[in-house]
Amino acid sequence: MNEPTPTGVWEQMVHDFVQRGTEPAAHPEFFRPGVDRVALIRQALRNPGRDRMTALALLKGMAVDEQQRLFPELIQAARAAHGPVGAVRGLIQALPRDWVLAHIEPEVNAVLAGEQYDDYWMFLELYHQLDDSKTLALARRAAAHADPEIRALGLEWLADLGAPDASGAA
Numbered sequence: 266m267n268e269p270t271p272t273g274v275w276e277q278m279v280h281d282f283v284q285r286g287t288e289p290a291a292h293p294e295f296f297r298p299g300v301d302r303v304a305l306i307r308q309a310l311r312n313p314g315r316d317r318m319t320a321l322a323l324l325k326g327m328a329v330d331e332q333q334r335l336f337p338e339l340i341q342a343a344r345a346a347h348g349p350v351g352a353v354r355g356l357i358q359a360l361p362r363d364w365v366l367a368h369i370e371p372e373v374n375a376v377l378a379g380e381q382y383d384d385y386w387m388f389l390e391l392y393h394q395l396d397d398s399k400t401l402a403l404a405r406r407a408a409a410h411a412d413p414e415i416r417a418l419g420l421e422w423l424a425d426l427g428a429p430d431a432s433g434a435a
Contacts, residue, residue, distance in 0.1 A: 275305050275319075282319045295323065302327055303334050310338040313348060321352045325359075332360060333368075340372040344387045354391055366396055373403075382414045389422055401428055 274294050295302065306327070309320035321342075324332055332339075342353045357365060373388050385407045392400040404426060407419025423429070 274300070275309070278323070279315055279319045282322060283315045296326065303331050306331075306335055307338055310335065310342055313345070317342070318349060318352075321349055321356065324356055329360065332356065333364065336360070336365075336368060337372055340369070340376065343391050344376055344384050346383055346387055350387070354394060357391070358394060362395075366399070369395070369399070380410075380412065380415070382412065382418065385410075385415050385418055389418070397426075401426060404428070 278295060294300070295305075302323070306320045306324060309316040324335065336357075339353055339357055342348060343350060343357060345353075376384050377388065385403070389400060389403055389407065392403050400422070404419050404422035405428075407415050408423055410416045410419060
């Protein structure tokens with residue numbers, strides 16, 4: 266009898282998850298030693314849609330070190346306002362807090378280099394769930410931004426946090 270390929274296992278899990286509502290964890294072959302789960306999940310997280318939802322469901326059952334290796338992809342998914350942001354944020358929050366706080370800024374800063382309003386908005390919300398000082402620092406950064414919409418967002422967050430902006434106004 267032929268062993269199923271990782272790609273074949275993946276396609277079957279996606280089909281079962283989407284068509285039948287079967288939890289991906291019902292496929293123990295995905296969790297067998299030797300399966301490159303990280304590569305399969307990384308690819309799925311980069312593709313919106315049904316593969317991403319299956320990947321997020323599977324990530325919950327993966328080892329913490331595997332989840333941490335997928336952190337850059339989780340940060341990318343956390344910026345998608347119209348995606349499964351709640352599930353992504355939940356996975357990020359489930360990782361060891363100290364590890365997340367030590368690794369999040371370089372990932373977020375790389376995305377914010379694109380200077381997009383939605384990215385500031387989504388990361389302010391994520392930071393608010395993770396750490397007050399990081400939220401405050403990002404709100405101040407946004408409040409000092411050249412883009413008037415990003416600046417207004419930062420000022421709104423600073424007001425909501427009861428913190429002064431760069432001019433000293435609360």
